[in-house]
Amino acid sequence: MITQITRLLDASQTRKARAFVEQAEFVEGKATNRGSNIKNNEQISENDSDQSEIGRIVVQALLNNDDVLNTAFPRGVPSPTFSRYQPGMYYGLHMDEAIMNTKPKPLRTDLSVTVFLSSGDEYDGGELELWTGTEPQLVKLDAGDAVIYPTGLIHQVRPVTRGTRYAAVTWIQSQIPELKHRQVLSHYYQLVARMGHKADETDRLLMESVRTGLYRMWMEL
Numbered sequence: 001m002i003t004q005i006t007r008l009l010d011a012s013q014t015r016k017a018r019a020f021v022e023q024a025e026f027v028e029g030k031a032t033n034r035g036s037n038i039k040n041n042e043q044i045s046e047n048d049s050d051q052s053e054i055g056r057i058v059v060q061a062l063l064n065n066d067d068v069l070n071t072a073f074p075r076g077v078p079s080p081t082f083s084r085y086q087p088g089m090y091y092g093l094h095m096d097e098a099i100m101n102t103k104p105k106p107l108r109t110d111l112s113v114t115v116f117l118s119s120g121d122e123y124d125g126g127e128l129e130l131w132t133g134t135e136p137q138l139v140k141l142d143a144g145d146a147v148i149y150p151t152g153l154i155h156q157v158r159p160v161t162r163g164t165r166y167a168a169v170t171w172i173q174s175q176i177p178e179l180k181h182r183q184v185l186s187h188y189y190q191l192v193a194r195m196g197h198k199a200d201e202t203d204r205l206l207m208e209s210v211r212t213g214l215y216r217m218w219m220e221l
């Protein structure tokens with residue numbers, strides 16, 4: 001299940017994040033993935049003191065978004081990494097790490113998140129390519145939009161051939177570790193959104209019984 005979120009960041013949050021990345025100092029992305037010959041991008045140095053403030057805006061936007069809550073069921077979201085791809089830069093086919101060594105607790109990466117900070121017309125190439133089946137799926141969204149995909153997918157950022165691609169990248173540990181379970185629950189929420197207004201008192205009780213029953217079976221505390 002791939003979730004695309006239009007305007008995860010509102011206009012003012014997008015402007016703020018964009019202004020931040022435009023003035024920030026970037027270092028080679030390899031710094032956080034040594035020995036990698038597939039990673040050819042740039043990231044903001046971990047010592048940048050403004051990074052955590054803008055990171056908090058992105059994390060809060062994810063945690064306040066109904067589509068994120070009802071498809072990802074987030075338990076933990078680490079502060080994002082901000083990246084920049086200039087012409088010739090790319091991040092070749094790879095698989096993200098299973099565990100992030102975040103503080104105070106390490107986090108299992110169930111879902112990967114890209115928040116786009118450049119609009120599609122500002123650069124050529126630079127698509128996020130996801131291996132979902134026989135044909136790769138290409139994702140290129142507008143500034144402020146986000147895509148969330150299962151971390152188990154092989155993926156890459158194709159080479160940028162013109163302009164600059166800015167993005168914030170992070171991961172989600174889900175309260176529902178199993179992808180199929182998340183899918184069923186998110187369909188349940190869609191069903192309630194579509195039909196809930198027609199429900200009488202008994203229907204509502206039965207709906208609550210289904211929801212709490214599924215949570216009890218599938219939710220990891």
Ligand SMILES: O=C(O)CCC(=O)C(=O)O
Pocket residue numbers: 083091096114128155156157167169
């Ligand atoms: O920038 C992106 O869209 C994804 C980057 C990525 O795959 C990663 O940081 O692991």
Ligand SMILES: [Fe+2]
Pocket residue numbers: 094095096112155
């Ligand atoms: Fe990745």
